[in-house]
Amino acid sequence: MKQLVILSGKGGTGKTTVAAALAHLASQELSIVLADADVDAANLELVLDPTKQEEHGFMGGQVAVIDPEKCTACGICADVCRFDAVRPHLHLETIQKPGFQEKTWFQVDPLACEGCASCFYQCPEEAIRMEEQQAGLWFRSDTRFGPLFHAHLFAGQENSGKLVTLVKQQARLRGLDTGAALVVVDGPPGIGCPVISASAGMDMALHVVEPTISGVHDLERIMGTTDHFGVPSLVAINKADLNLARSEEIAAFCAERSVEVVGRIPYDTVVTEAMVQGRPVTDYADGPVTDALKGMWSRVSDLIFPDGIDVVKGGQR
């Protein structure tokens, strides 16, 4: 079984459009499993029309909670916190009681807390406890093209890398169980922890880049990241005709690094139309975009299955 991750560095270059098209095209020839590793803004589900089969909570780590009864407002917790997560508060409940005594205590902002437990260990009153937090959900769904593993990280939560790893592992295990030939992972933008998690263990990374000054700049950084972790790169230029000179610049940059440009997808509003209809563009309309994506898939499959796709198909029941 092979694993392919779609990445981009810069956001909004067409990762999900390409991933959905590959899911559609690959599933016509092979048995595949899909994973959406962009867990803070998962979009693949919007074009694959999934039916949810399973839903699970994701425990994303812990936050500190201060017990106002025990807190003496010594402020040590705020002193040791490196994340500005602990701040003094007025104890409102006490105020509301008759004959109240004004009491200041300390409170933790759960969004700022990184769960390091430094305050927990330093509190002389043992007034702080660490609480596990559900940071998101993950799902197994069925689609016309194969099973899809996807997730939803709750607003502003940490540990997206951990959730990415979980989604990817589930997809991989499913693929191994069912004898799938390929796992397609729709990656997150950027080059940080979720991207590193999404790239780990992949056989190949397909970078979707657009021919803009930012696209070129960001390609260099994302390729540096996948190189760093030893994942071979392929490049697809999206909206290639928007700036032909920049497309050539990308091609030259790739040639210099012996990275193959496996596709050039023209700019066409049919891509947005397909998205509005909730379908992969290759499944929605024939035309230059679909032709380019079909050509790209055929090249990607040659490269990722060097023994030929027929051998892979033969190996499947």
Place this chain on the structure above:
Amino acid sequence: MIITVASGKGGTGKTTVAVSLALSITADGQDLADQDLTDKRSVNPAHPLFLDCDVEEPNAALFLRPTIEERREVGQMIPEVDLEKCTYCGRCAEVCQYHAIAVVGEKVLVFPELCHGCGSCSLNCPTGAIHEVLDVIGTVERGWAGLPPVAGSPPSYPPHGGGGKGRIEFAQGTMNVGEPMAVPIIRQLKQWVIPPDASTGPVLPVPSVVEGSEVEGLGGTPGDRPVILDASPGTACPVVESMRGADFVLMVTEPTPFGLHDLRLAVEVARDELGLPVGVVINRDGVGDQGVDEYCTAESIPILMRIPLDRRIAEAYSDGGTLVEALPEYREQFQNLYAAVGRLVADRKGARA
């Protein structure tokens, strides 16, 4: 007034909007006094401060083309163990929530890429054997950006003191390739350049833009100085860090199902979790469907500006040109956008008082 430009979905035009907004509210013909440059608190409010907080893929400099004057390495403090003092008791590994330090026999292993720099290991070491050293994960830079060149003339961005052109103070963070954690860089970038009173100063009435479209006499106190933060895509911790402390979050979206889906998530973070006022800029208006409009109406989120789908904008962008450079008529619209945000922030402060 601090405005964070965010979106949820990537590639919707955050940088385009943030850069054009900064360029449009920069007053022409006002030179900076030397004192403005050394004392950031006295900087004329007509010279906005721009921070590129997308430290994984910083792009704003490609459009603003700043002259960088100062550069620093940033990172986080990671433990270093003095083996003379260490008794290999394992307390450090026990308190570390990230498994970033391990004691194996008579060896202590530190994994910098797992460390969050919380300092708990050194606080808990019974023999004081741990001190912290800086692990560099990126850089922060600051400088000044001029107005874009007039078409046909050679680009010229004189350093401060000359030119008589409006200026933008510029700062950006860049994460080193292969590093996982963006948040410490964003946090340090903000601490480095944003004046402490930037969001707490009284908000003076922002003048509605007069015909002729130059913003004259935006005047006022340091708290009025426009600070514009360009955030990264997504809704996770780096975006939260870029929004924290802002007076307003400007969401740039496109009217498509992907744009809407991710806009909802970004609004959940900014408005529902952080309690910040939000407004929307619809980019590539005319593509896609009505979903974003319907959502904004239902949620009472103001749509502050619409930028139609225009191939000229995309082409200018592809070569590093800005929207207001390609289509100068937008300058006034961005000034109005800034004024509208100012009014929303002032209303909110008024409502709270």
